[in-house]
Amino acid sequence: MNSIDRYAVFGQPINHSKSPQIHTFFAQQTRQNLIYQAKEVGADIFTVSANEFFSKGGKGLNCTVPLKELAFQFADKLTPRAKFAKAVNTLVLQSDGSILGDNTDGCGLVRDLMINHQITLKEKRILILGAGGASRGIIDPIMQHSPEKIVIANRTVEKSIALAIEFQDLGMIKGCGFKDLVQQQFDLILNATSASLSNQLPPLVDNLLAENGCCYDLAYANEPTAFVRWGLENKALKSLDGLGMLIEQAAEAFYSWRGIRPNTENIINLFHEGTI
């Protein structure tokens, strides 16, 4: 009988996923007896595949593009941060057999910014580019650190305005289009569009980044993304990609599953060195 606890990431496409390497590294580091595999699962077969996974003894799942909204619906219960995000990236089998849905993306971003890169959020002017699932997941975790304001700019302007209205009770949050950013400056610009995945940039106006401001692309790649390059060209103090966020959201999921928090510093260094 196989006594190894099983975990997996479902998504489509999935062959680029670094999650199996990350969780295998965490398991070795914390001496946890588990296996973690990636499986190509599209939206059409998600519910059947997730039910099968848990009915065969699976303990936890990560869900990535395009499954986060479906995972939100699949969960029996939700953490407050998953409710806010209306998206789930982590499913956790509970002792009573129910499935808890969590969203660790926003927490992963904030940990990477604040702990790994010492970028503070308090009283900062923060611009979020994009109004998709990732933007939705990061607004509340950022607002918890009392920025001066968040502006959400999106290509489809109605979406950024609707998102800002939805979160308006949290503080100063405004939605707009890219052209409306003229003559505004920000201390931190977060690229939560998927433009970098096709090596594109959102249409950014000049002088958007304040002196000593920082840029962060939620996307990551082996080479600097178009937005990371834009940040460097615009004299960002730091211009970072989303690898650290990926690793930190994974560490948070691992903690939800195993009750033990892995040390992320070593693995971030190993990825940067290209060792893994």
Ligand code: NDP
């Ligand atoms: P969605 O598909 O939900 O949203 C995509 C967003 O990007 C929309 O706002 C869309 O605008 C905008 N967009 C797409 N192409 C362009 C373009 N060429 N110019 C301007 N805007 C564009 O994606 P997600 O929110 O799920 O993901 C966004 C990014 O965040 C991806 O790069 C993803 O890889 C990354 N991510 C990283 C994570 C990490 O751990 N590092 C975790 C989660 C996400 P419109 O509404 O007008 O279509």
